[in-house]
Amino acid sequence: MPSNSSRILLISFNVAGHDSLALGYIKAYALKEPTVSRRTFIEILNFSNEEGDVRQALYYITEFKPQLIGFSCYCWSMQKILELARSVKQIIPEVPLVVGGPEVGPVSDKYLEQNPALDVGVHDEGEAVFLELIKYYFAGKGKLENIAGISFRKGKKIVRNEDRSPIKDLDEIPSPYLTGVLTPRDGVTYLQSFRGCPFRCGFCYEAGRHKGLRFFSYERVQAEVELIMADSGIRSFHFVDSVFNLNSKHLKKLTDILCTANRDNKQLRTIEVFAEKIDEKTVEYLIQAGVQSIETGPQTAIPETQQRIGRYFDPEKFSRAVRLMGDRGIEVWCDLIVGLPGDSFFRCAYSVAFIMNLRPARVVMSILHVLPGTQLFEQAEKFGLSFDSQPPHYVVGSDTFPFKQIYEAVLFSSAVTKEYNLALS
């Protein structure tokens, strides 16, 4: 790091061993600007959310002496980030603290109001916003009032600027892998071929964001895939696309790219698929693409609940898809959520029985988090939904699912899924 460089720290708390792809994009986009890349040193710090200690991060910050800090915030990491931000402000109050990510985006004003340590909240996609913030803080360019897509603290007031349109051409964001910002590593390398989601599931923040999908060019995806395939240390990698089998044309194109590049039988693991759309031909594509395991819903097997949360579910097509994939050796992980409005203890138990009967490789249970920006968050009253206003926003009850039943359903499902998932290979 040149001694006259400006120093920026980007921090995330993730599942142990994982790098933040989001921060990789932000850094790669910022460094595209020659004035930034010449004069700025940006470091990404990834801490384990389970083991990472706030004081360990604080120590690093005091050693690194950043002049700007950005935090990537999720429901699971927000409490740690707030704790860290409070301590940072005590030690180096002059350093602006910027928060962004799905936990903050939809409610950034509220976070600024309630947390005096925070200076700027990013409403949505962070790449272009953060670059403008770098220019503002380090080159003195422009005014915070003119940066679309942020809320910021001005004296005792919180100012909310207008939202910013997302970047239309995703190829404007350089690849964090191709630029060397992130180093591909075995099992924890995440690629992305598009942003957005065609579905509007009430519990998912992706649904509450922009309508429409935006794609990286196939040439760009191909270059990233080639880079990973050429790395002999990588045995498996992932795509973070909301739906890998978005449509047959897209799936065919990705399959061609993966199939052509995969000379070393690398495995593509835990991609998300829309199961009801899977037929024999799709399974064939997935196999050609090197897909070893997939993750899919249904979150609940209760049709009324599915309808309430705006999710499409066809039990027959879903079951057929799980069996088709399982028969061809693809590991299928089925997800269920405990606490959805419309469910109850026994409905949840039925969902578990329904899924286990399909014999997926694994059943993954989680408790409903009522996330900011989701339909369930916005319309909680309509669903009789109560939840903790503080992250990770665990559900406390709904009109059909009182807390006692939710608590019992969590214990029940944890025990039965542990027993189920102990299957020998």
Add this chain to the structure above:
Amino acid sequence: MLVYEKVSFGSECNNRCMTCPSARQQETPRLNELVAQIDALKNGENLELFGGEPTLHEDLVSLISYARKRGARRIKLVTNGRRLADADFLFHLVEEGCRIFEVKIYGSRPETHDAVTCVRGSLDETLRGLQNLGGISDSGGHEGDIYVGIRFGVTNTNLEDLVPAVAFLMSFSIDAISFVRMGGDFPIVQAARMVANAMKVATLNRIWSMCEGFPPCVMKGSETHLSELLQPVAFENDKPKSCLRCVFAKICTGPHGDYAGKGLRDFKAVSASPYSKDMEYLLKMRSIHAKQ
């Protein structure tokens, strides 16, 4: 919730439980007979090794190995846990593929447990077995790889010990507890209250618990823990005519046969329940289980 196909090891046992359902002596099957049982299973995916005490069989490890090679994905051992006090023996079982254990217990003290098993020192050995299971699940390359369920036999001699026993069992690495009514020689309503309290203690300690042999009408407030609702069984016992008016009529199996003749007046039709709206899904669950 998981449906297991059963492989019987006969009736040979190192306990002499007063409540043992297999009091009738059965010959201990030889290895080739056990193999034949496995070969004859419909699916062979989930196996429950039970009957007498399977750990006494000299070919248990070989049989587990055979079942695994034949495609078994989950092998559950129903045991009194005494032989698991031998850590090396337990390690062999786990290494060969037995990862799911259901350990039978009757109390937290020798006065209750050993009084049922009729073997002095049996509780001590069972607890050492549980301790070893916890040790394996915490280390030795099998972290989180072991499932330990407790099958707690509820008798007329251990009702007062149910709550203390649950509190005591919390110090072991267990995943779930099932309270199973053994015998019909004690009032079900009183026992139900004791079991419900014990299940509350388990829930407070974040351990899943269920009970068997207690109809919903005697377990108001604990319906979510009724094994017969969650793992519906095909059979139905004698029920009083008044049960036809019960909201659980279509799903309740009634009291076990050994109780039915003695106290049918203990059972009162449930006229309203917060769970009646879930009946459709309880019946669907039964149909899923029936097909397996």
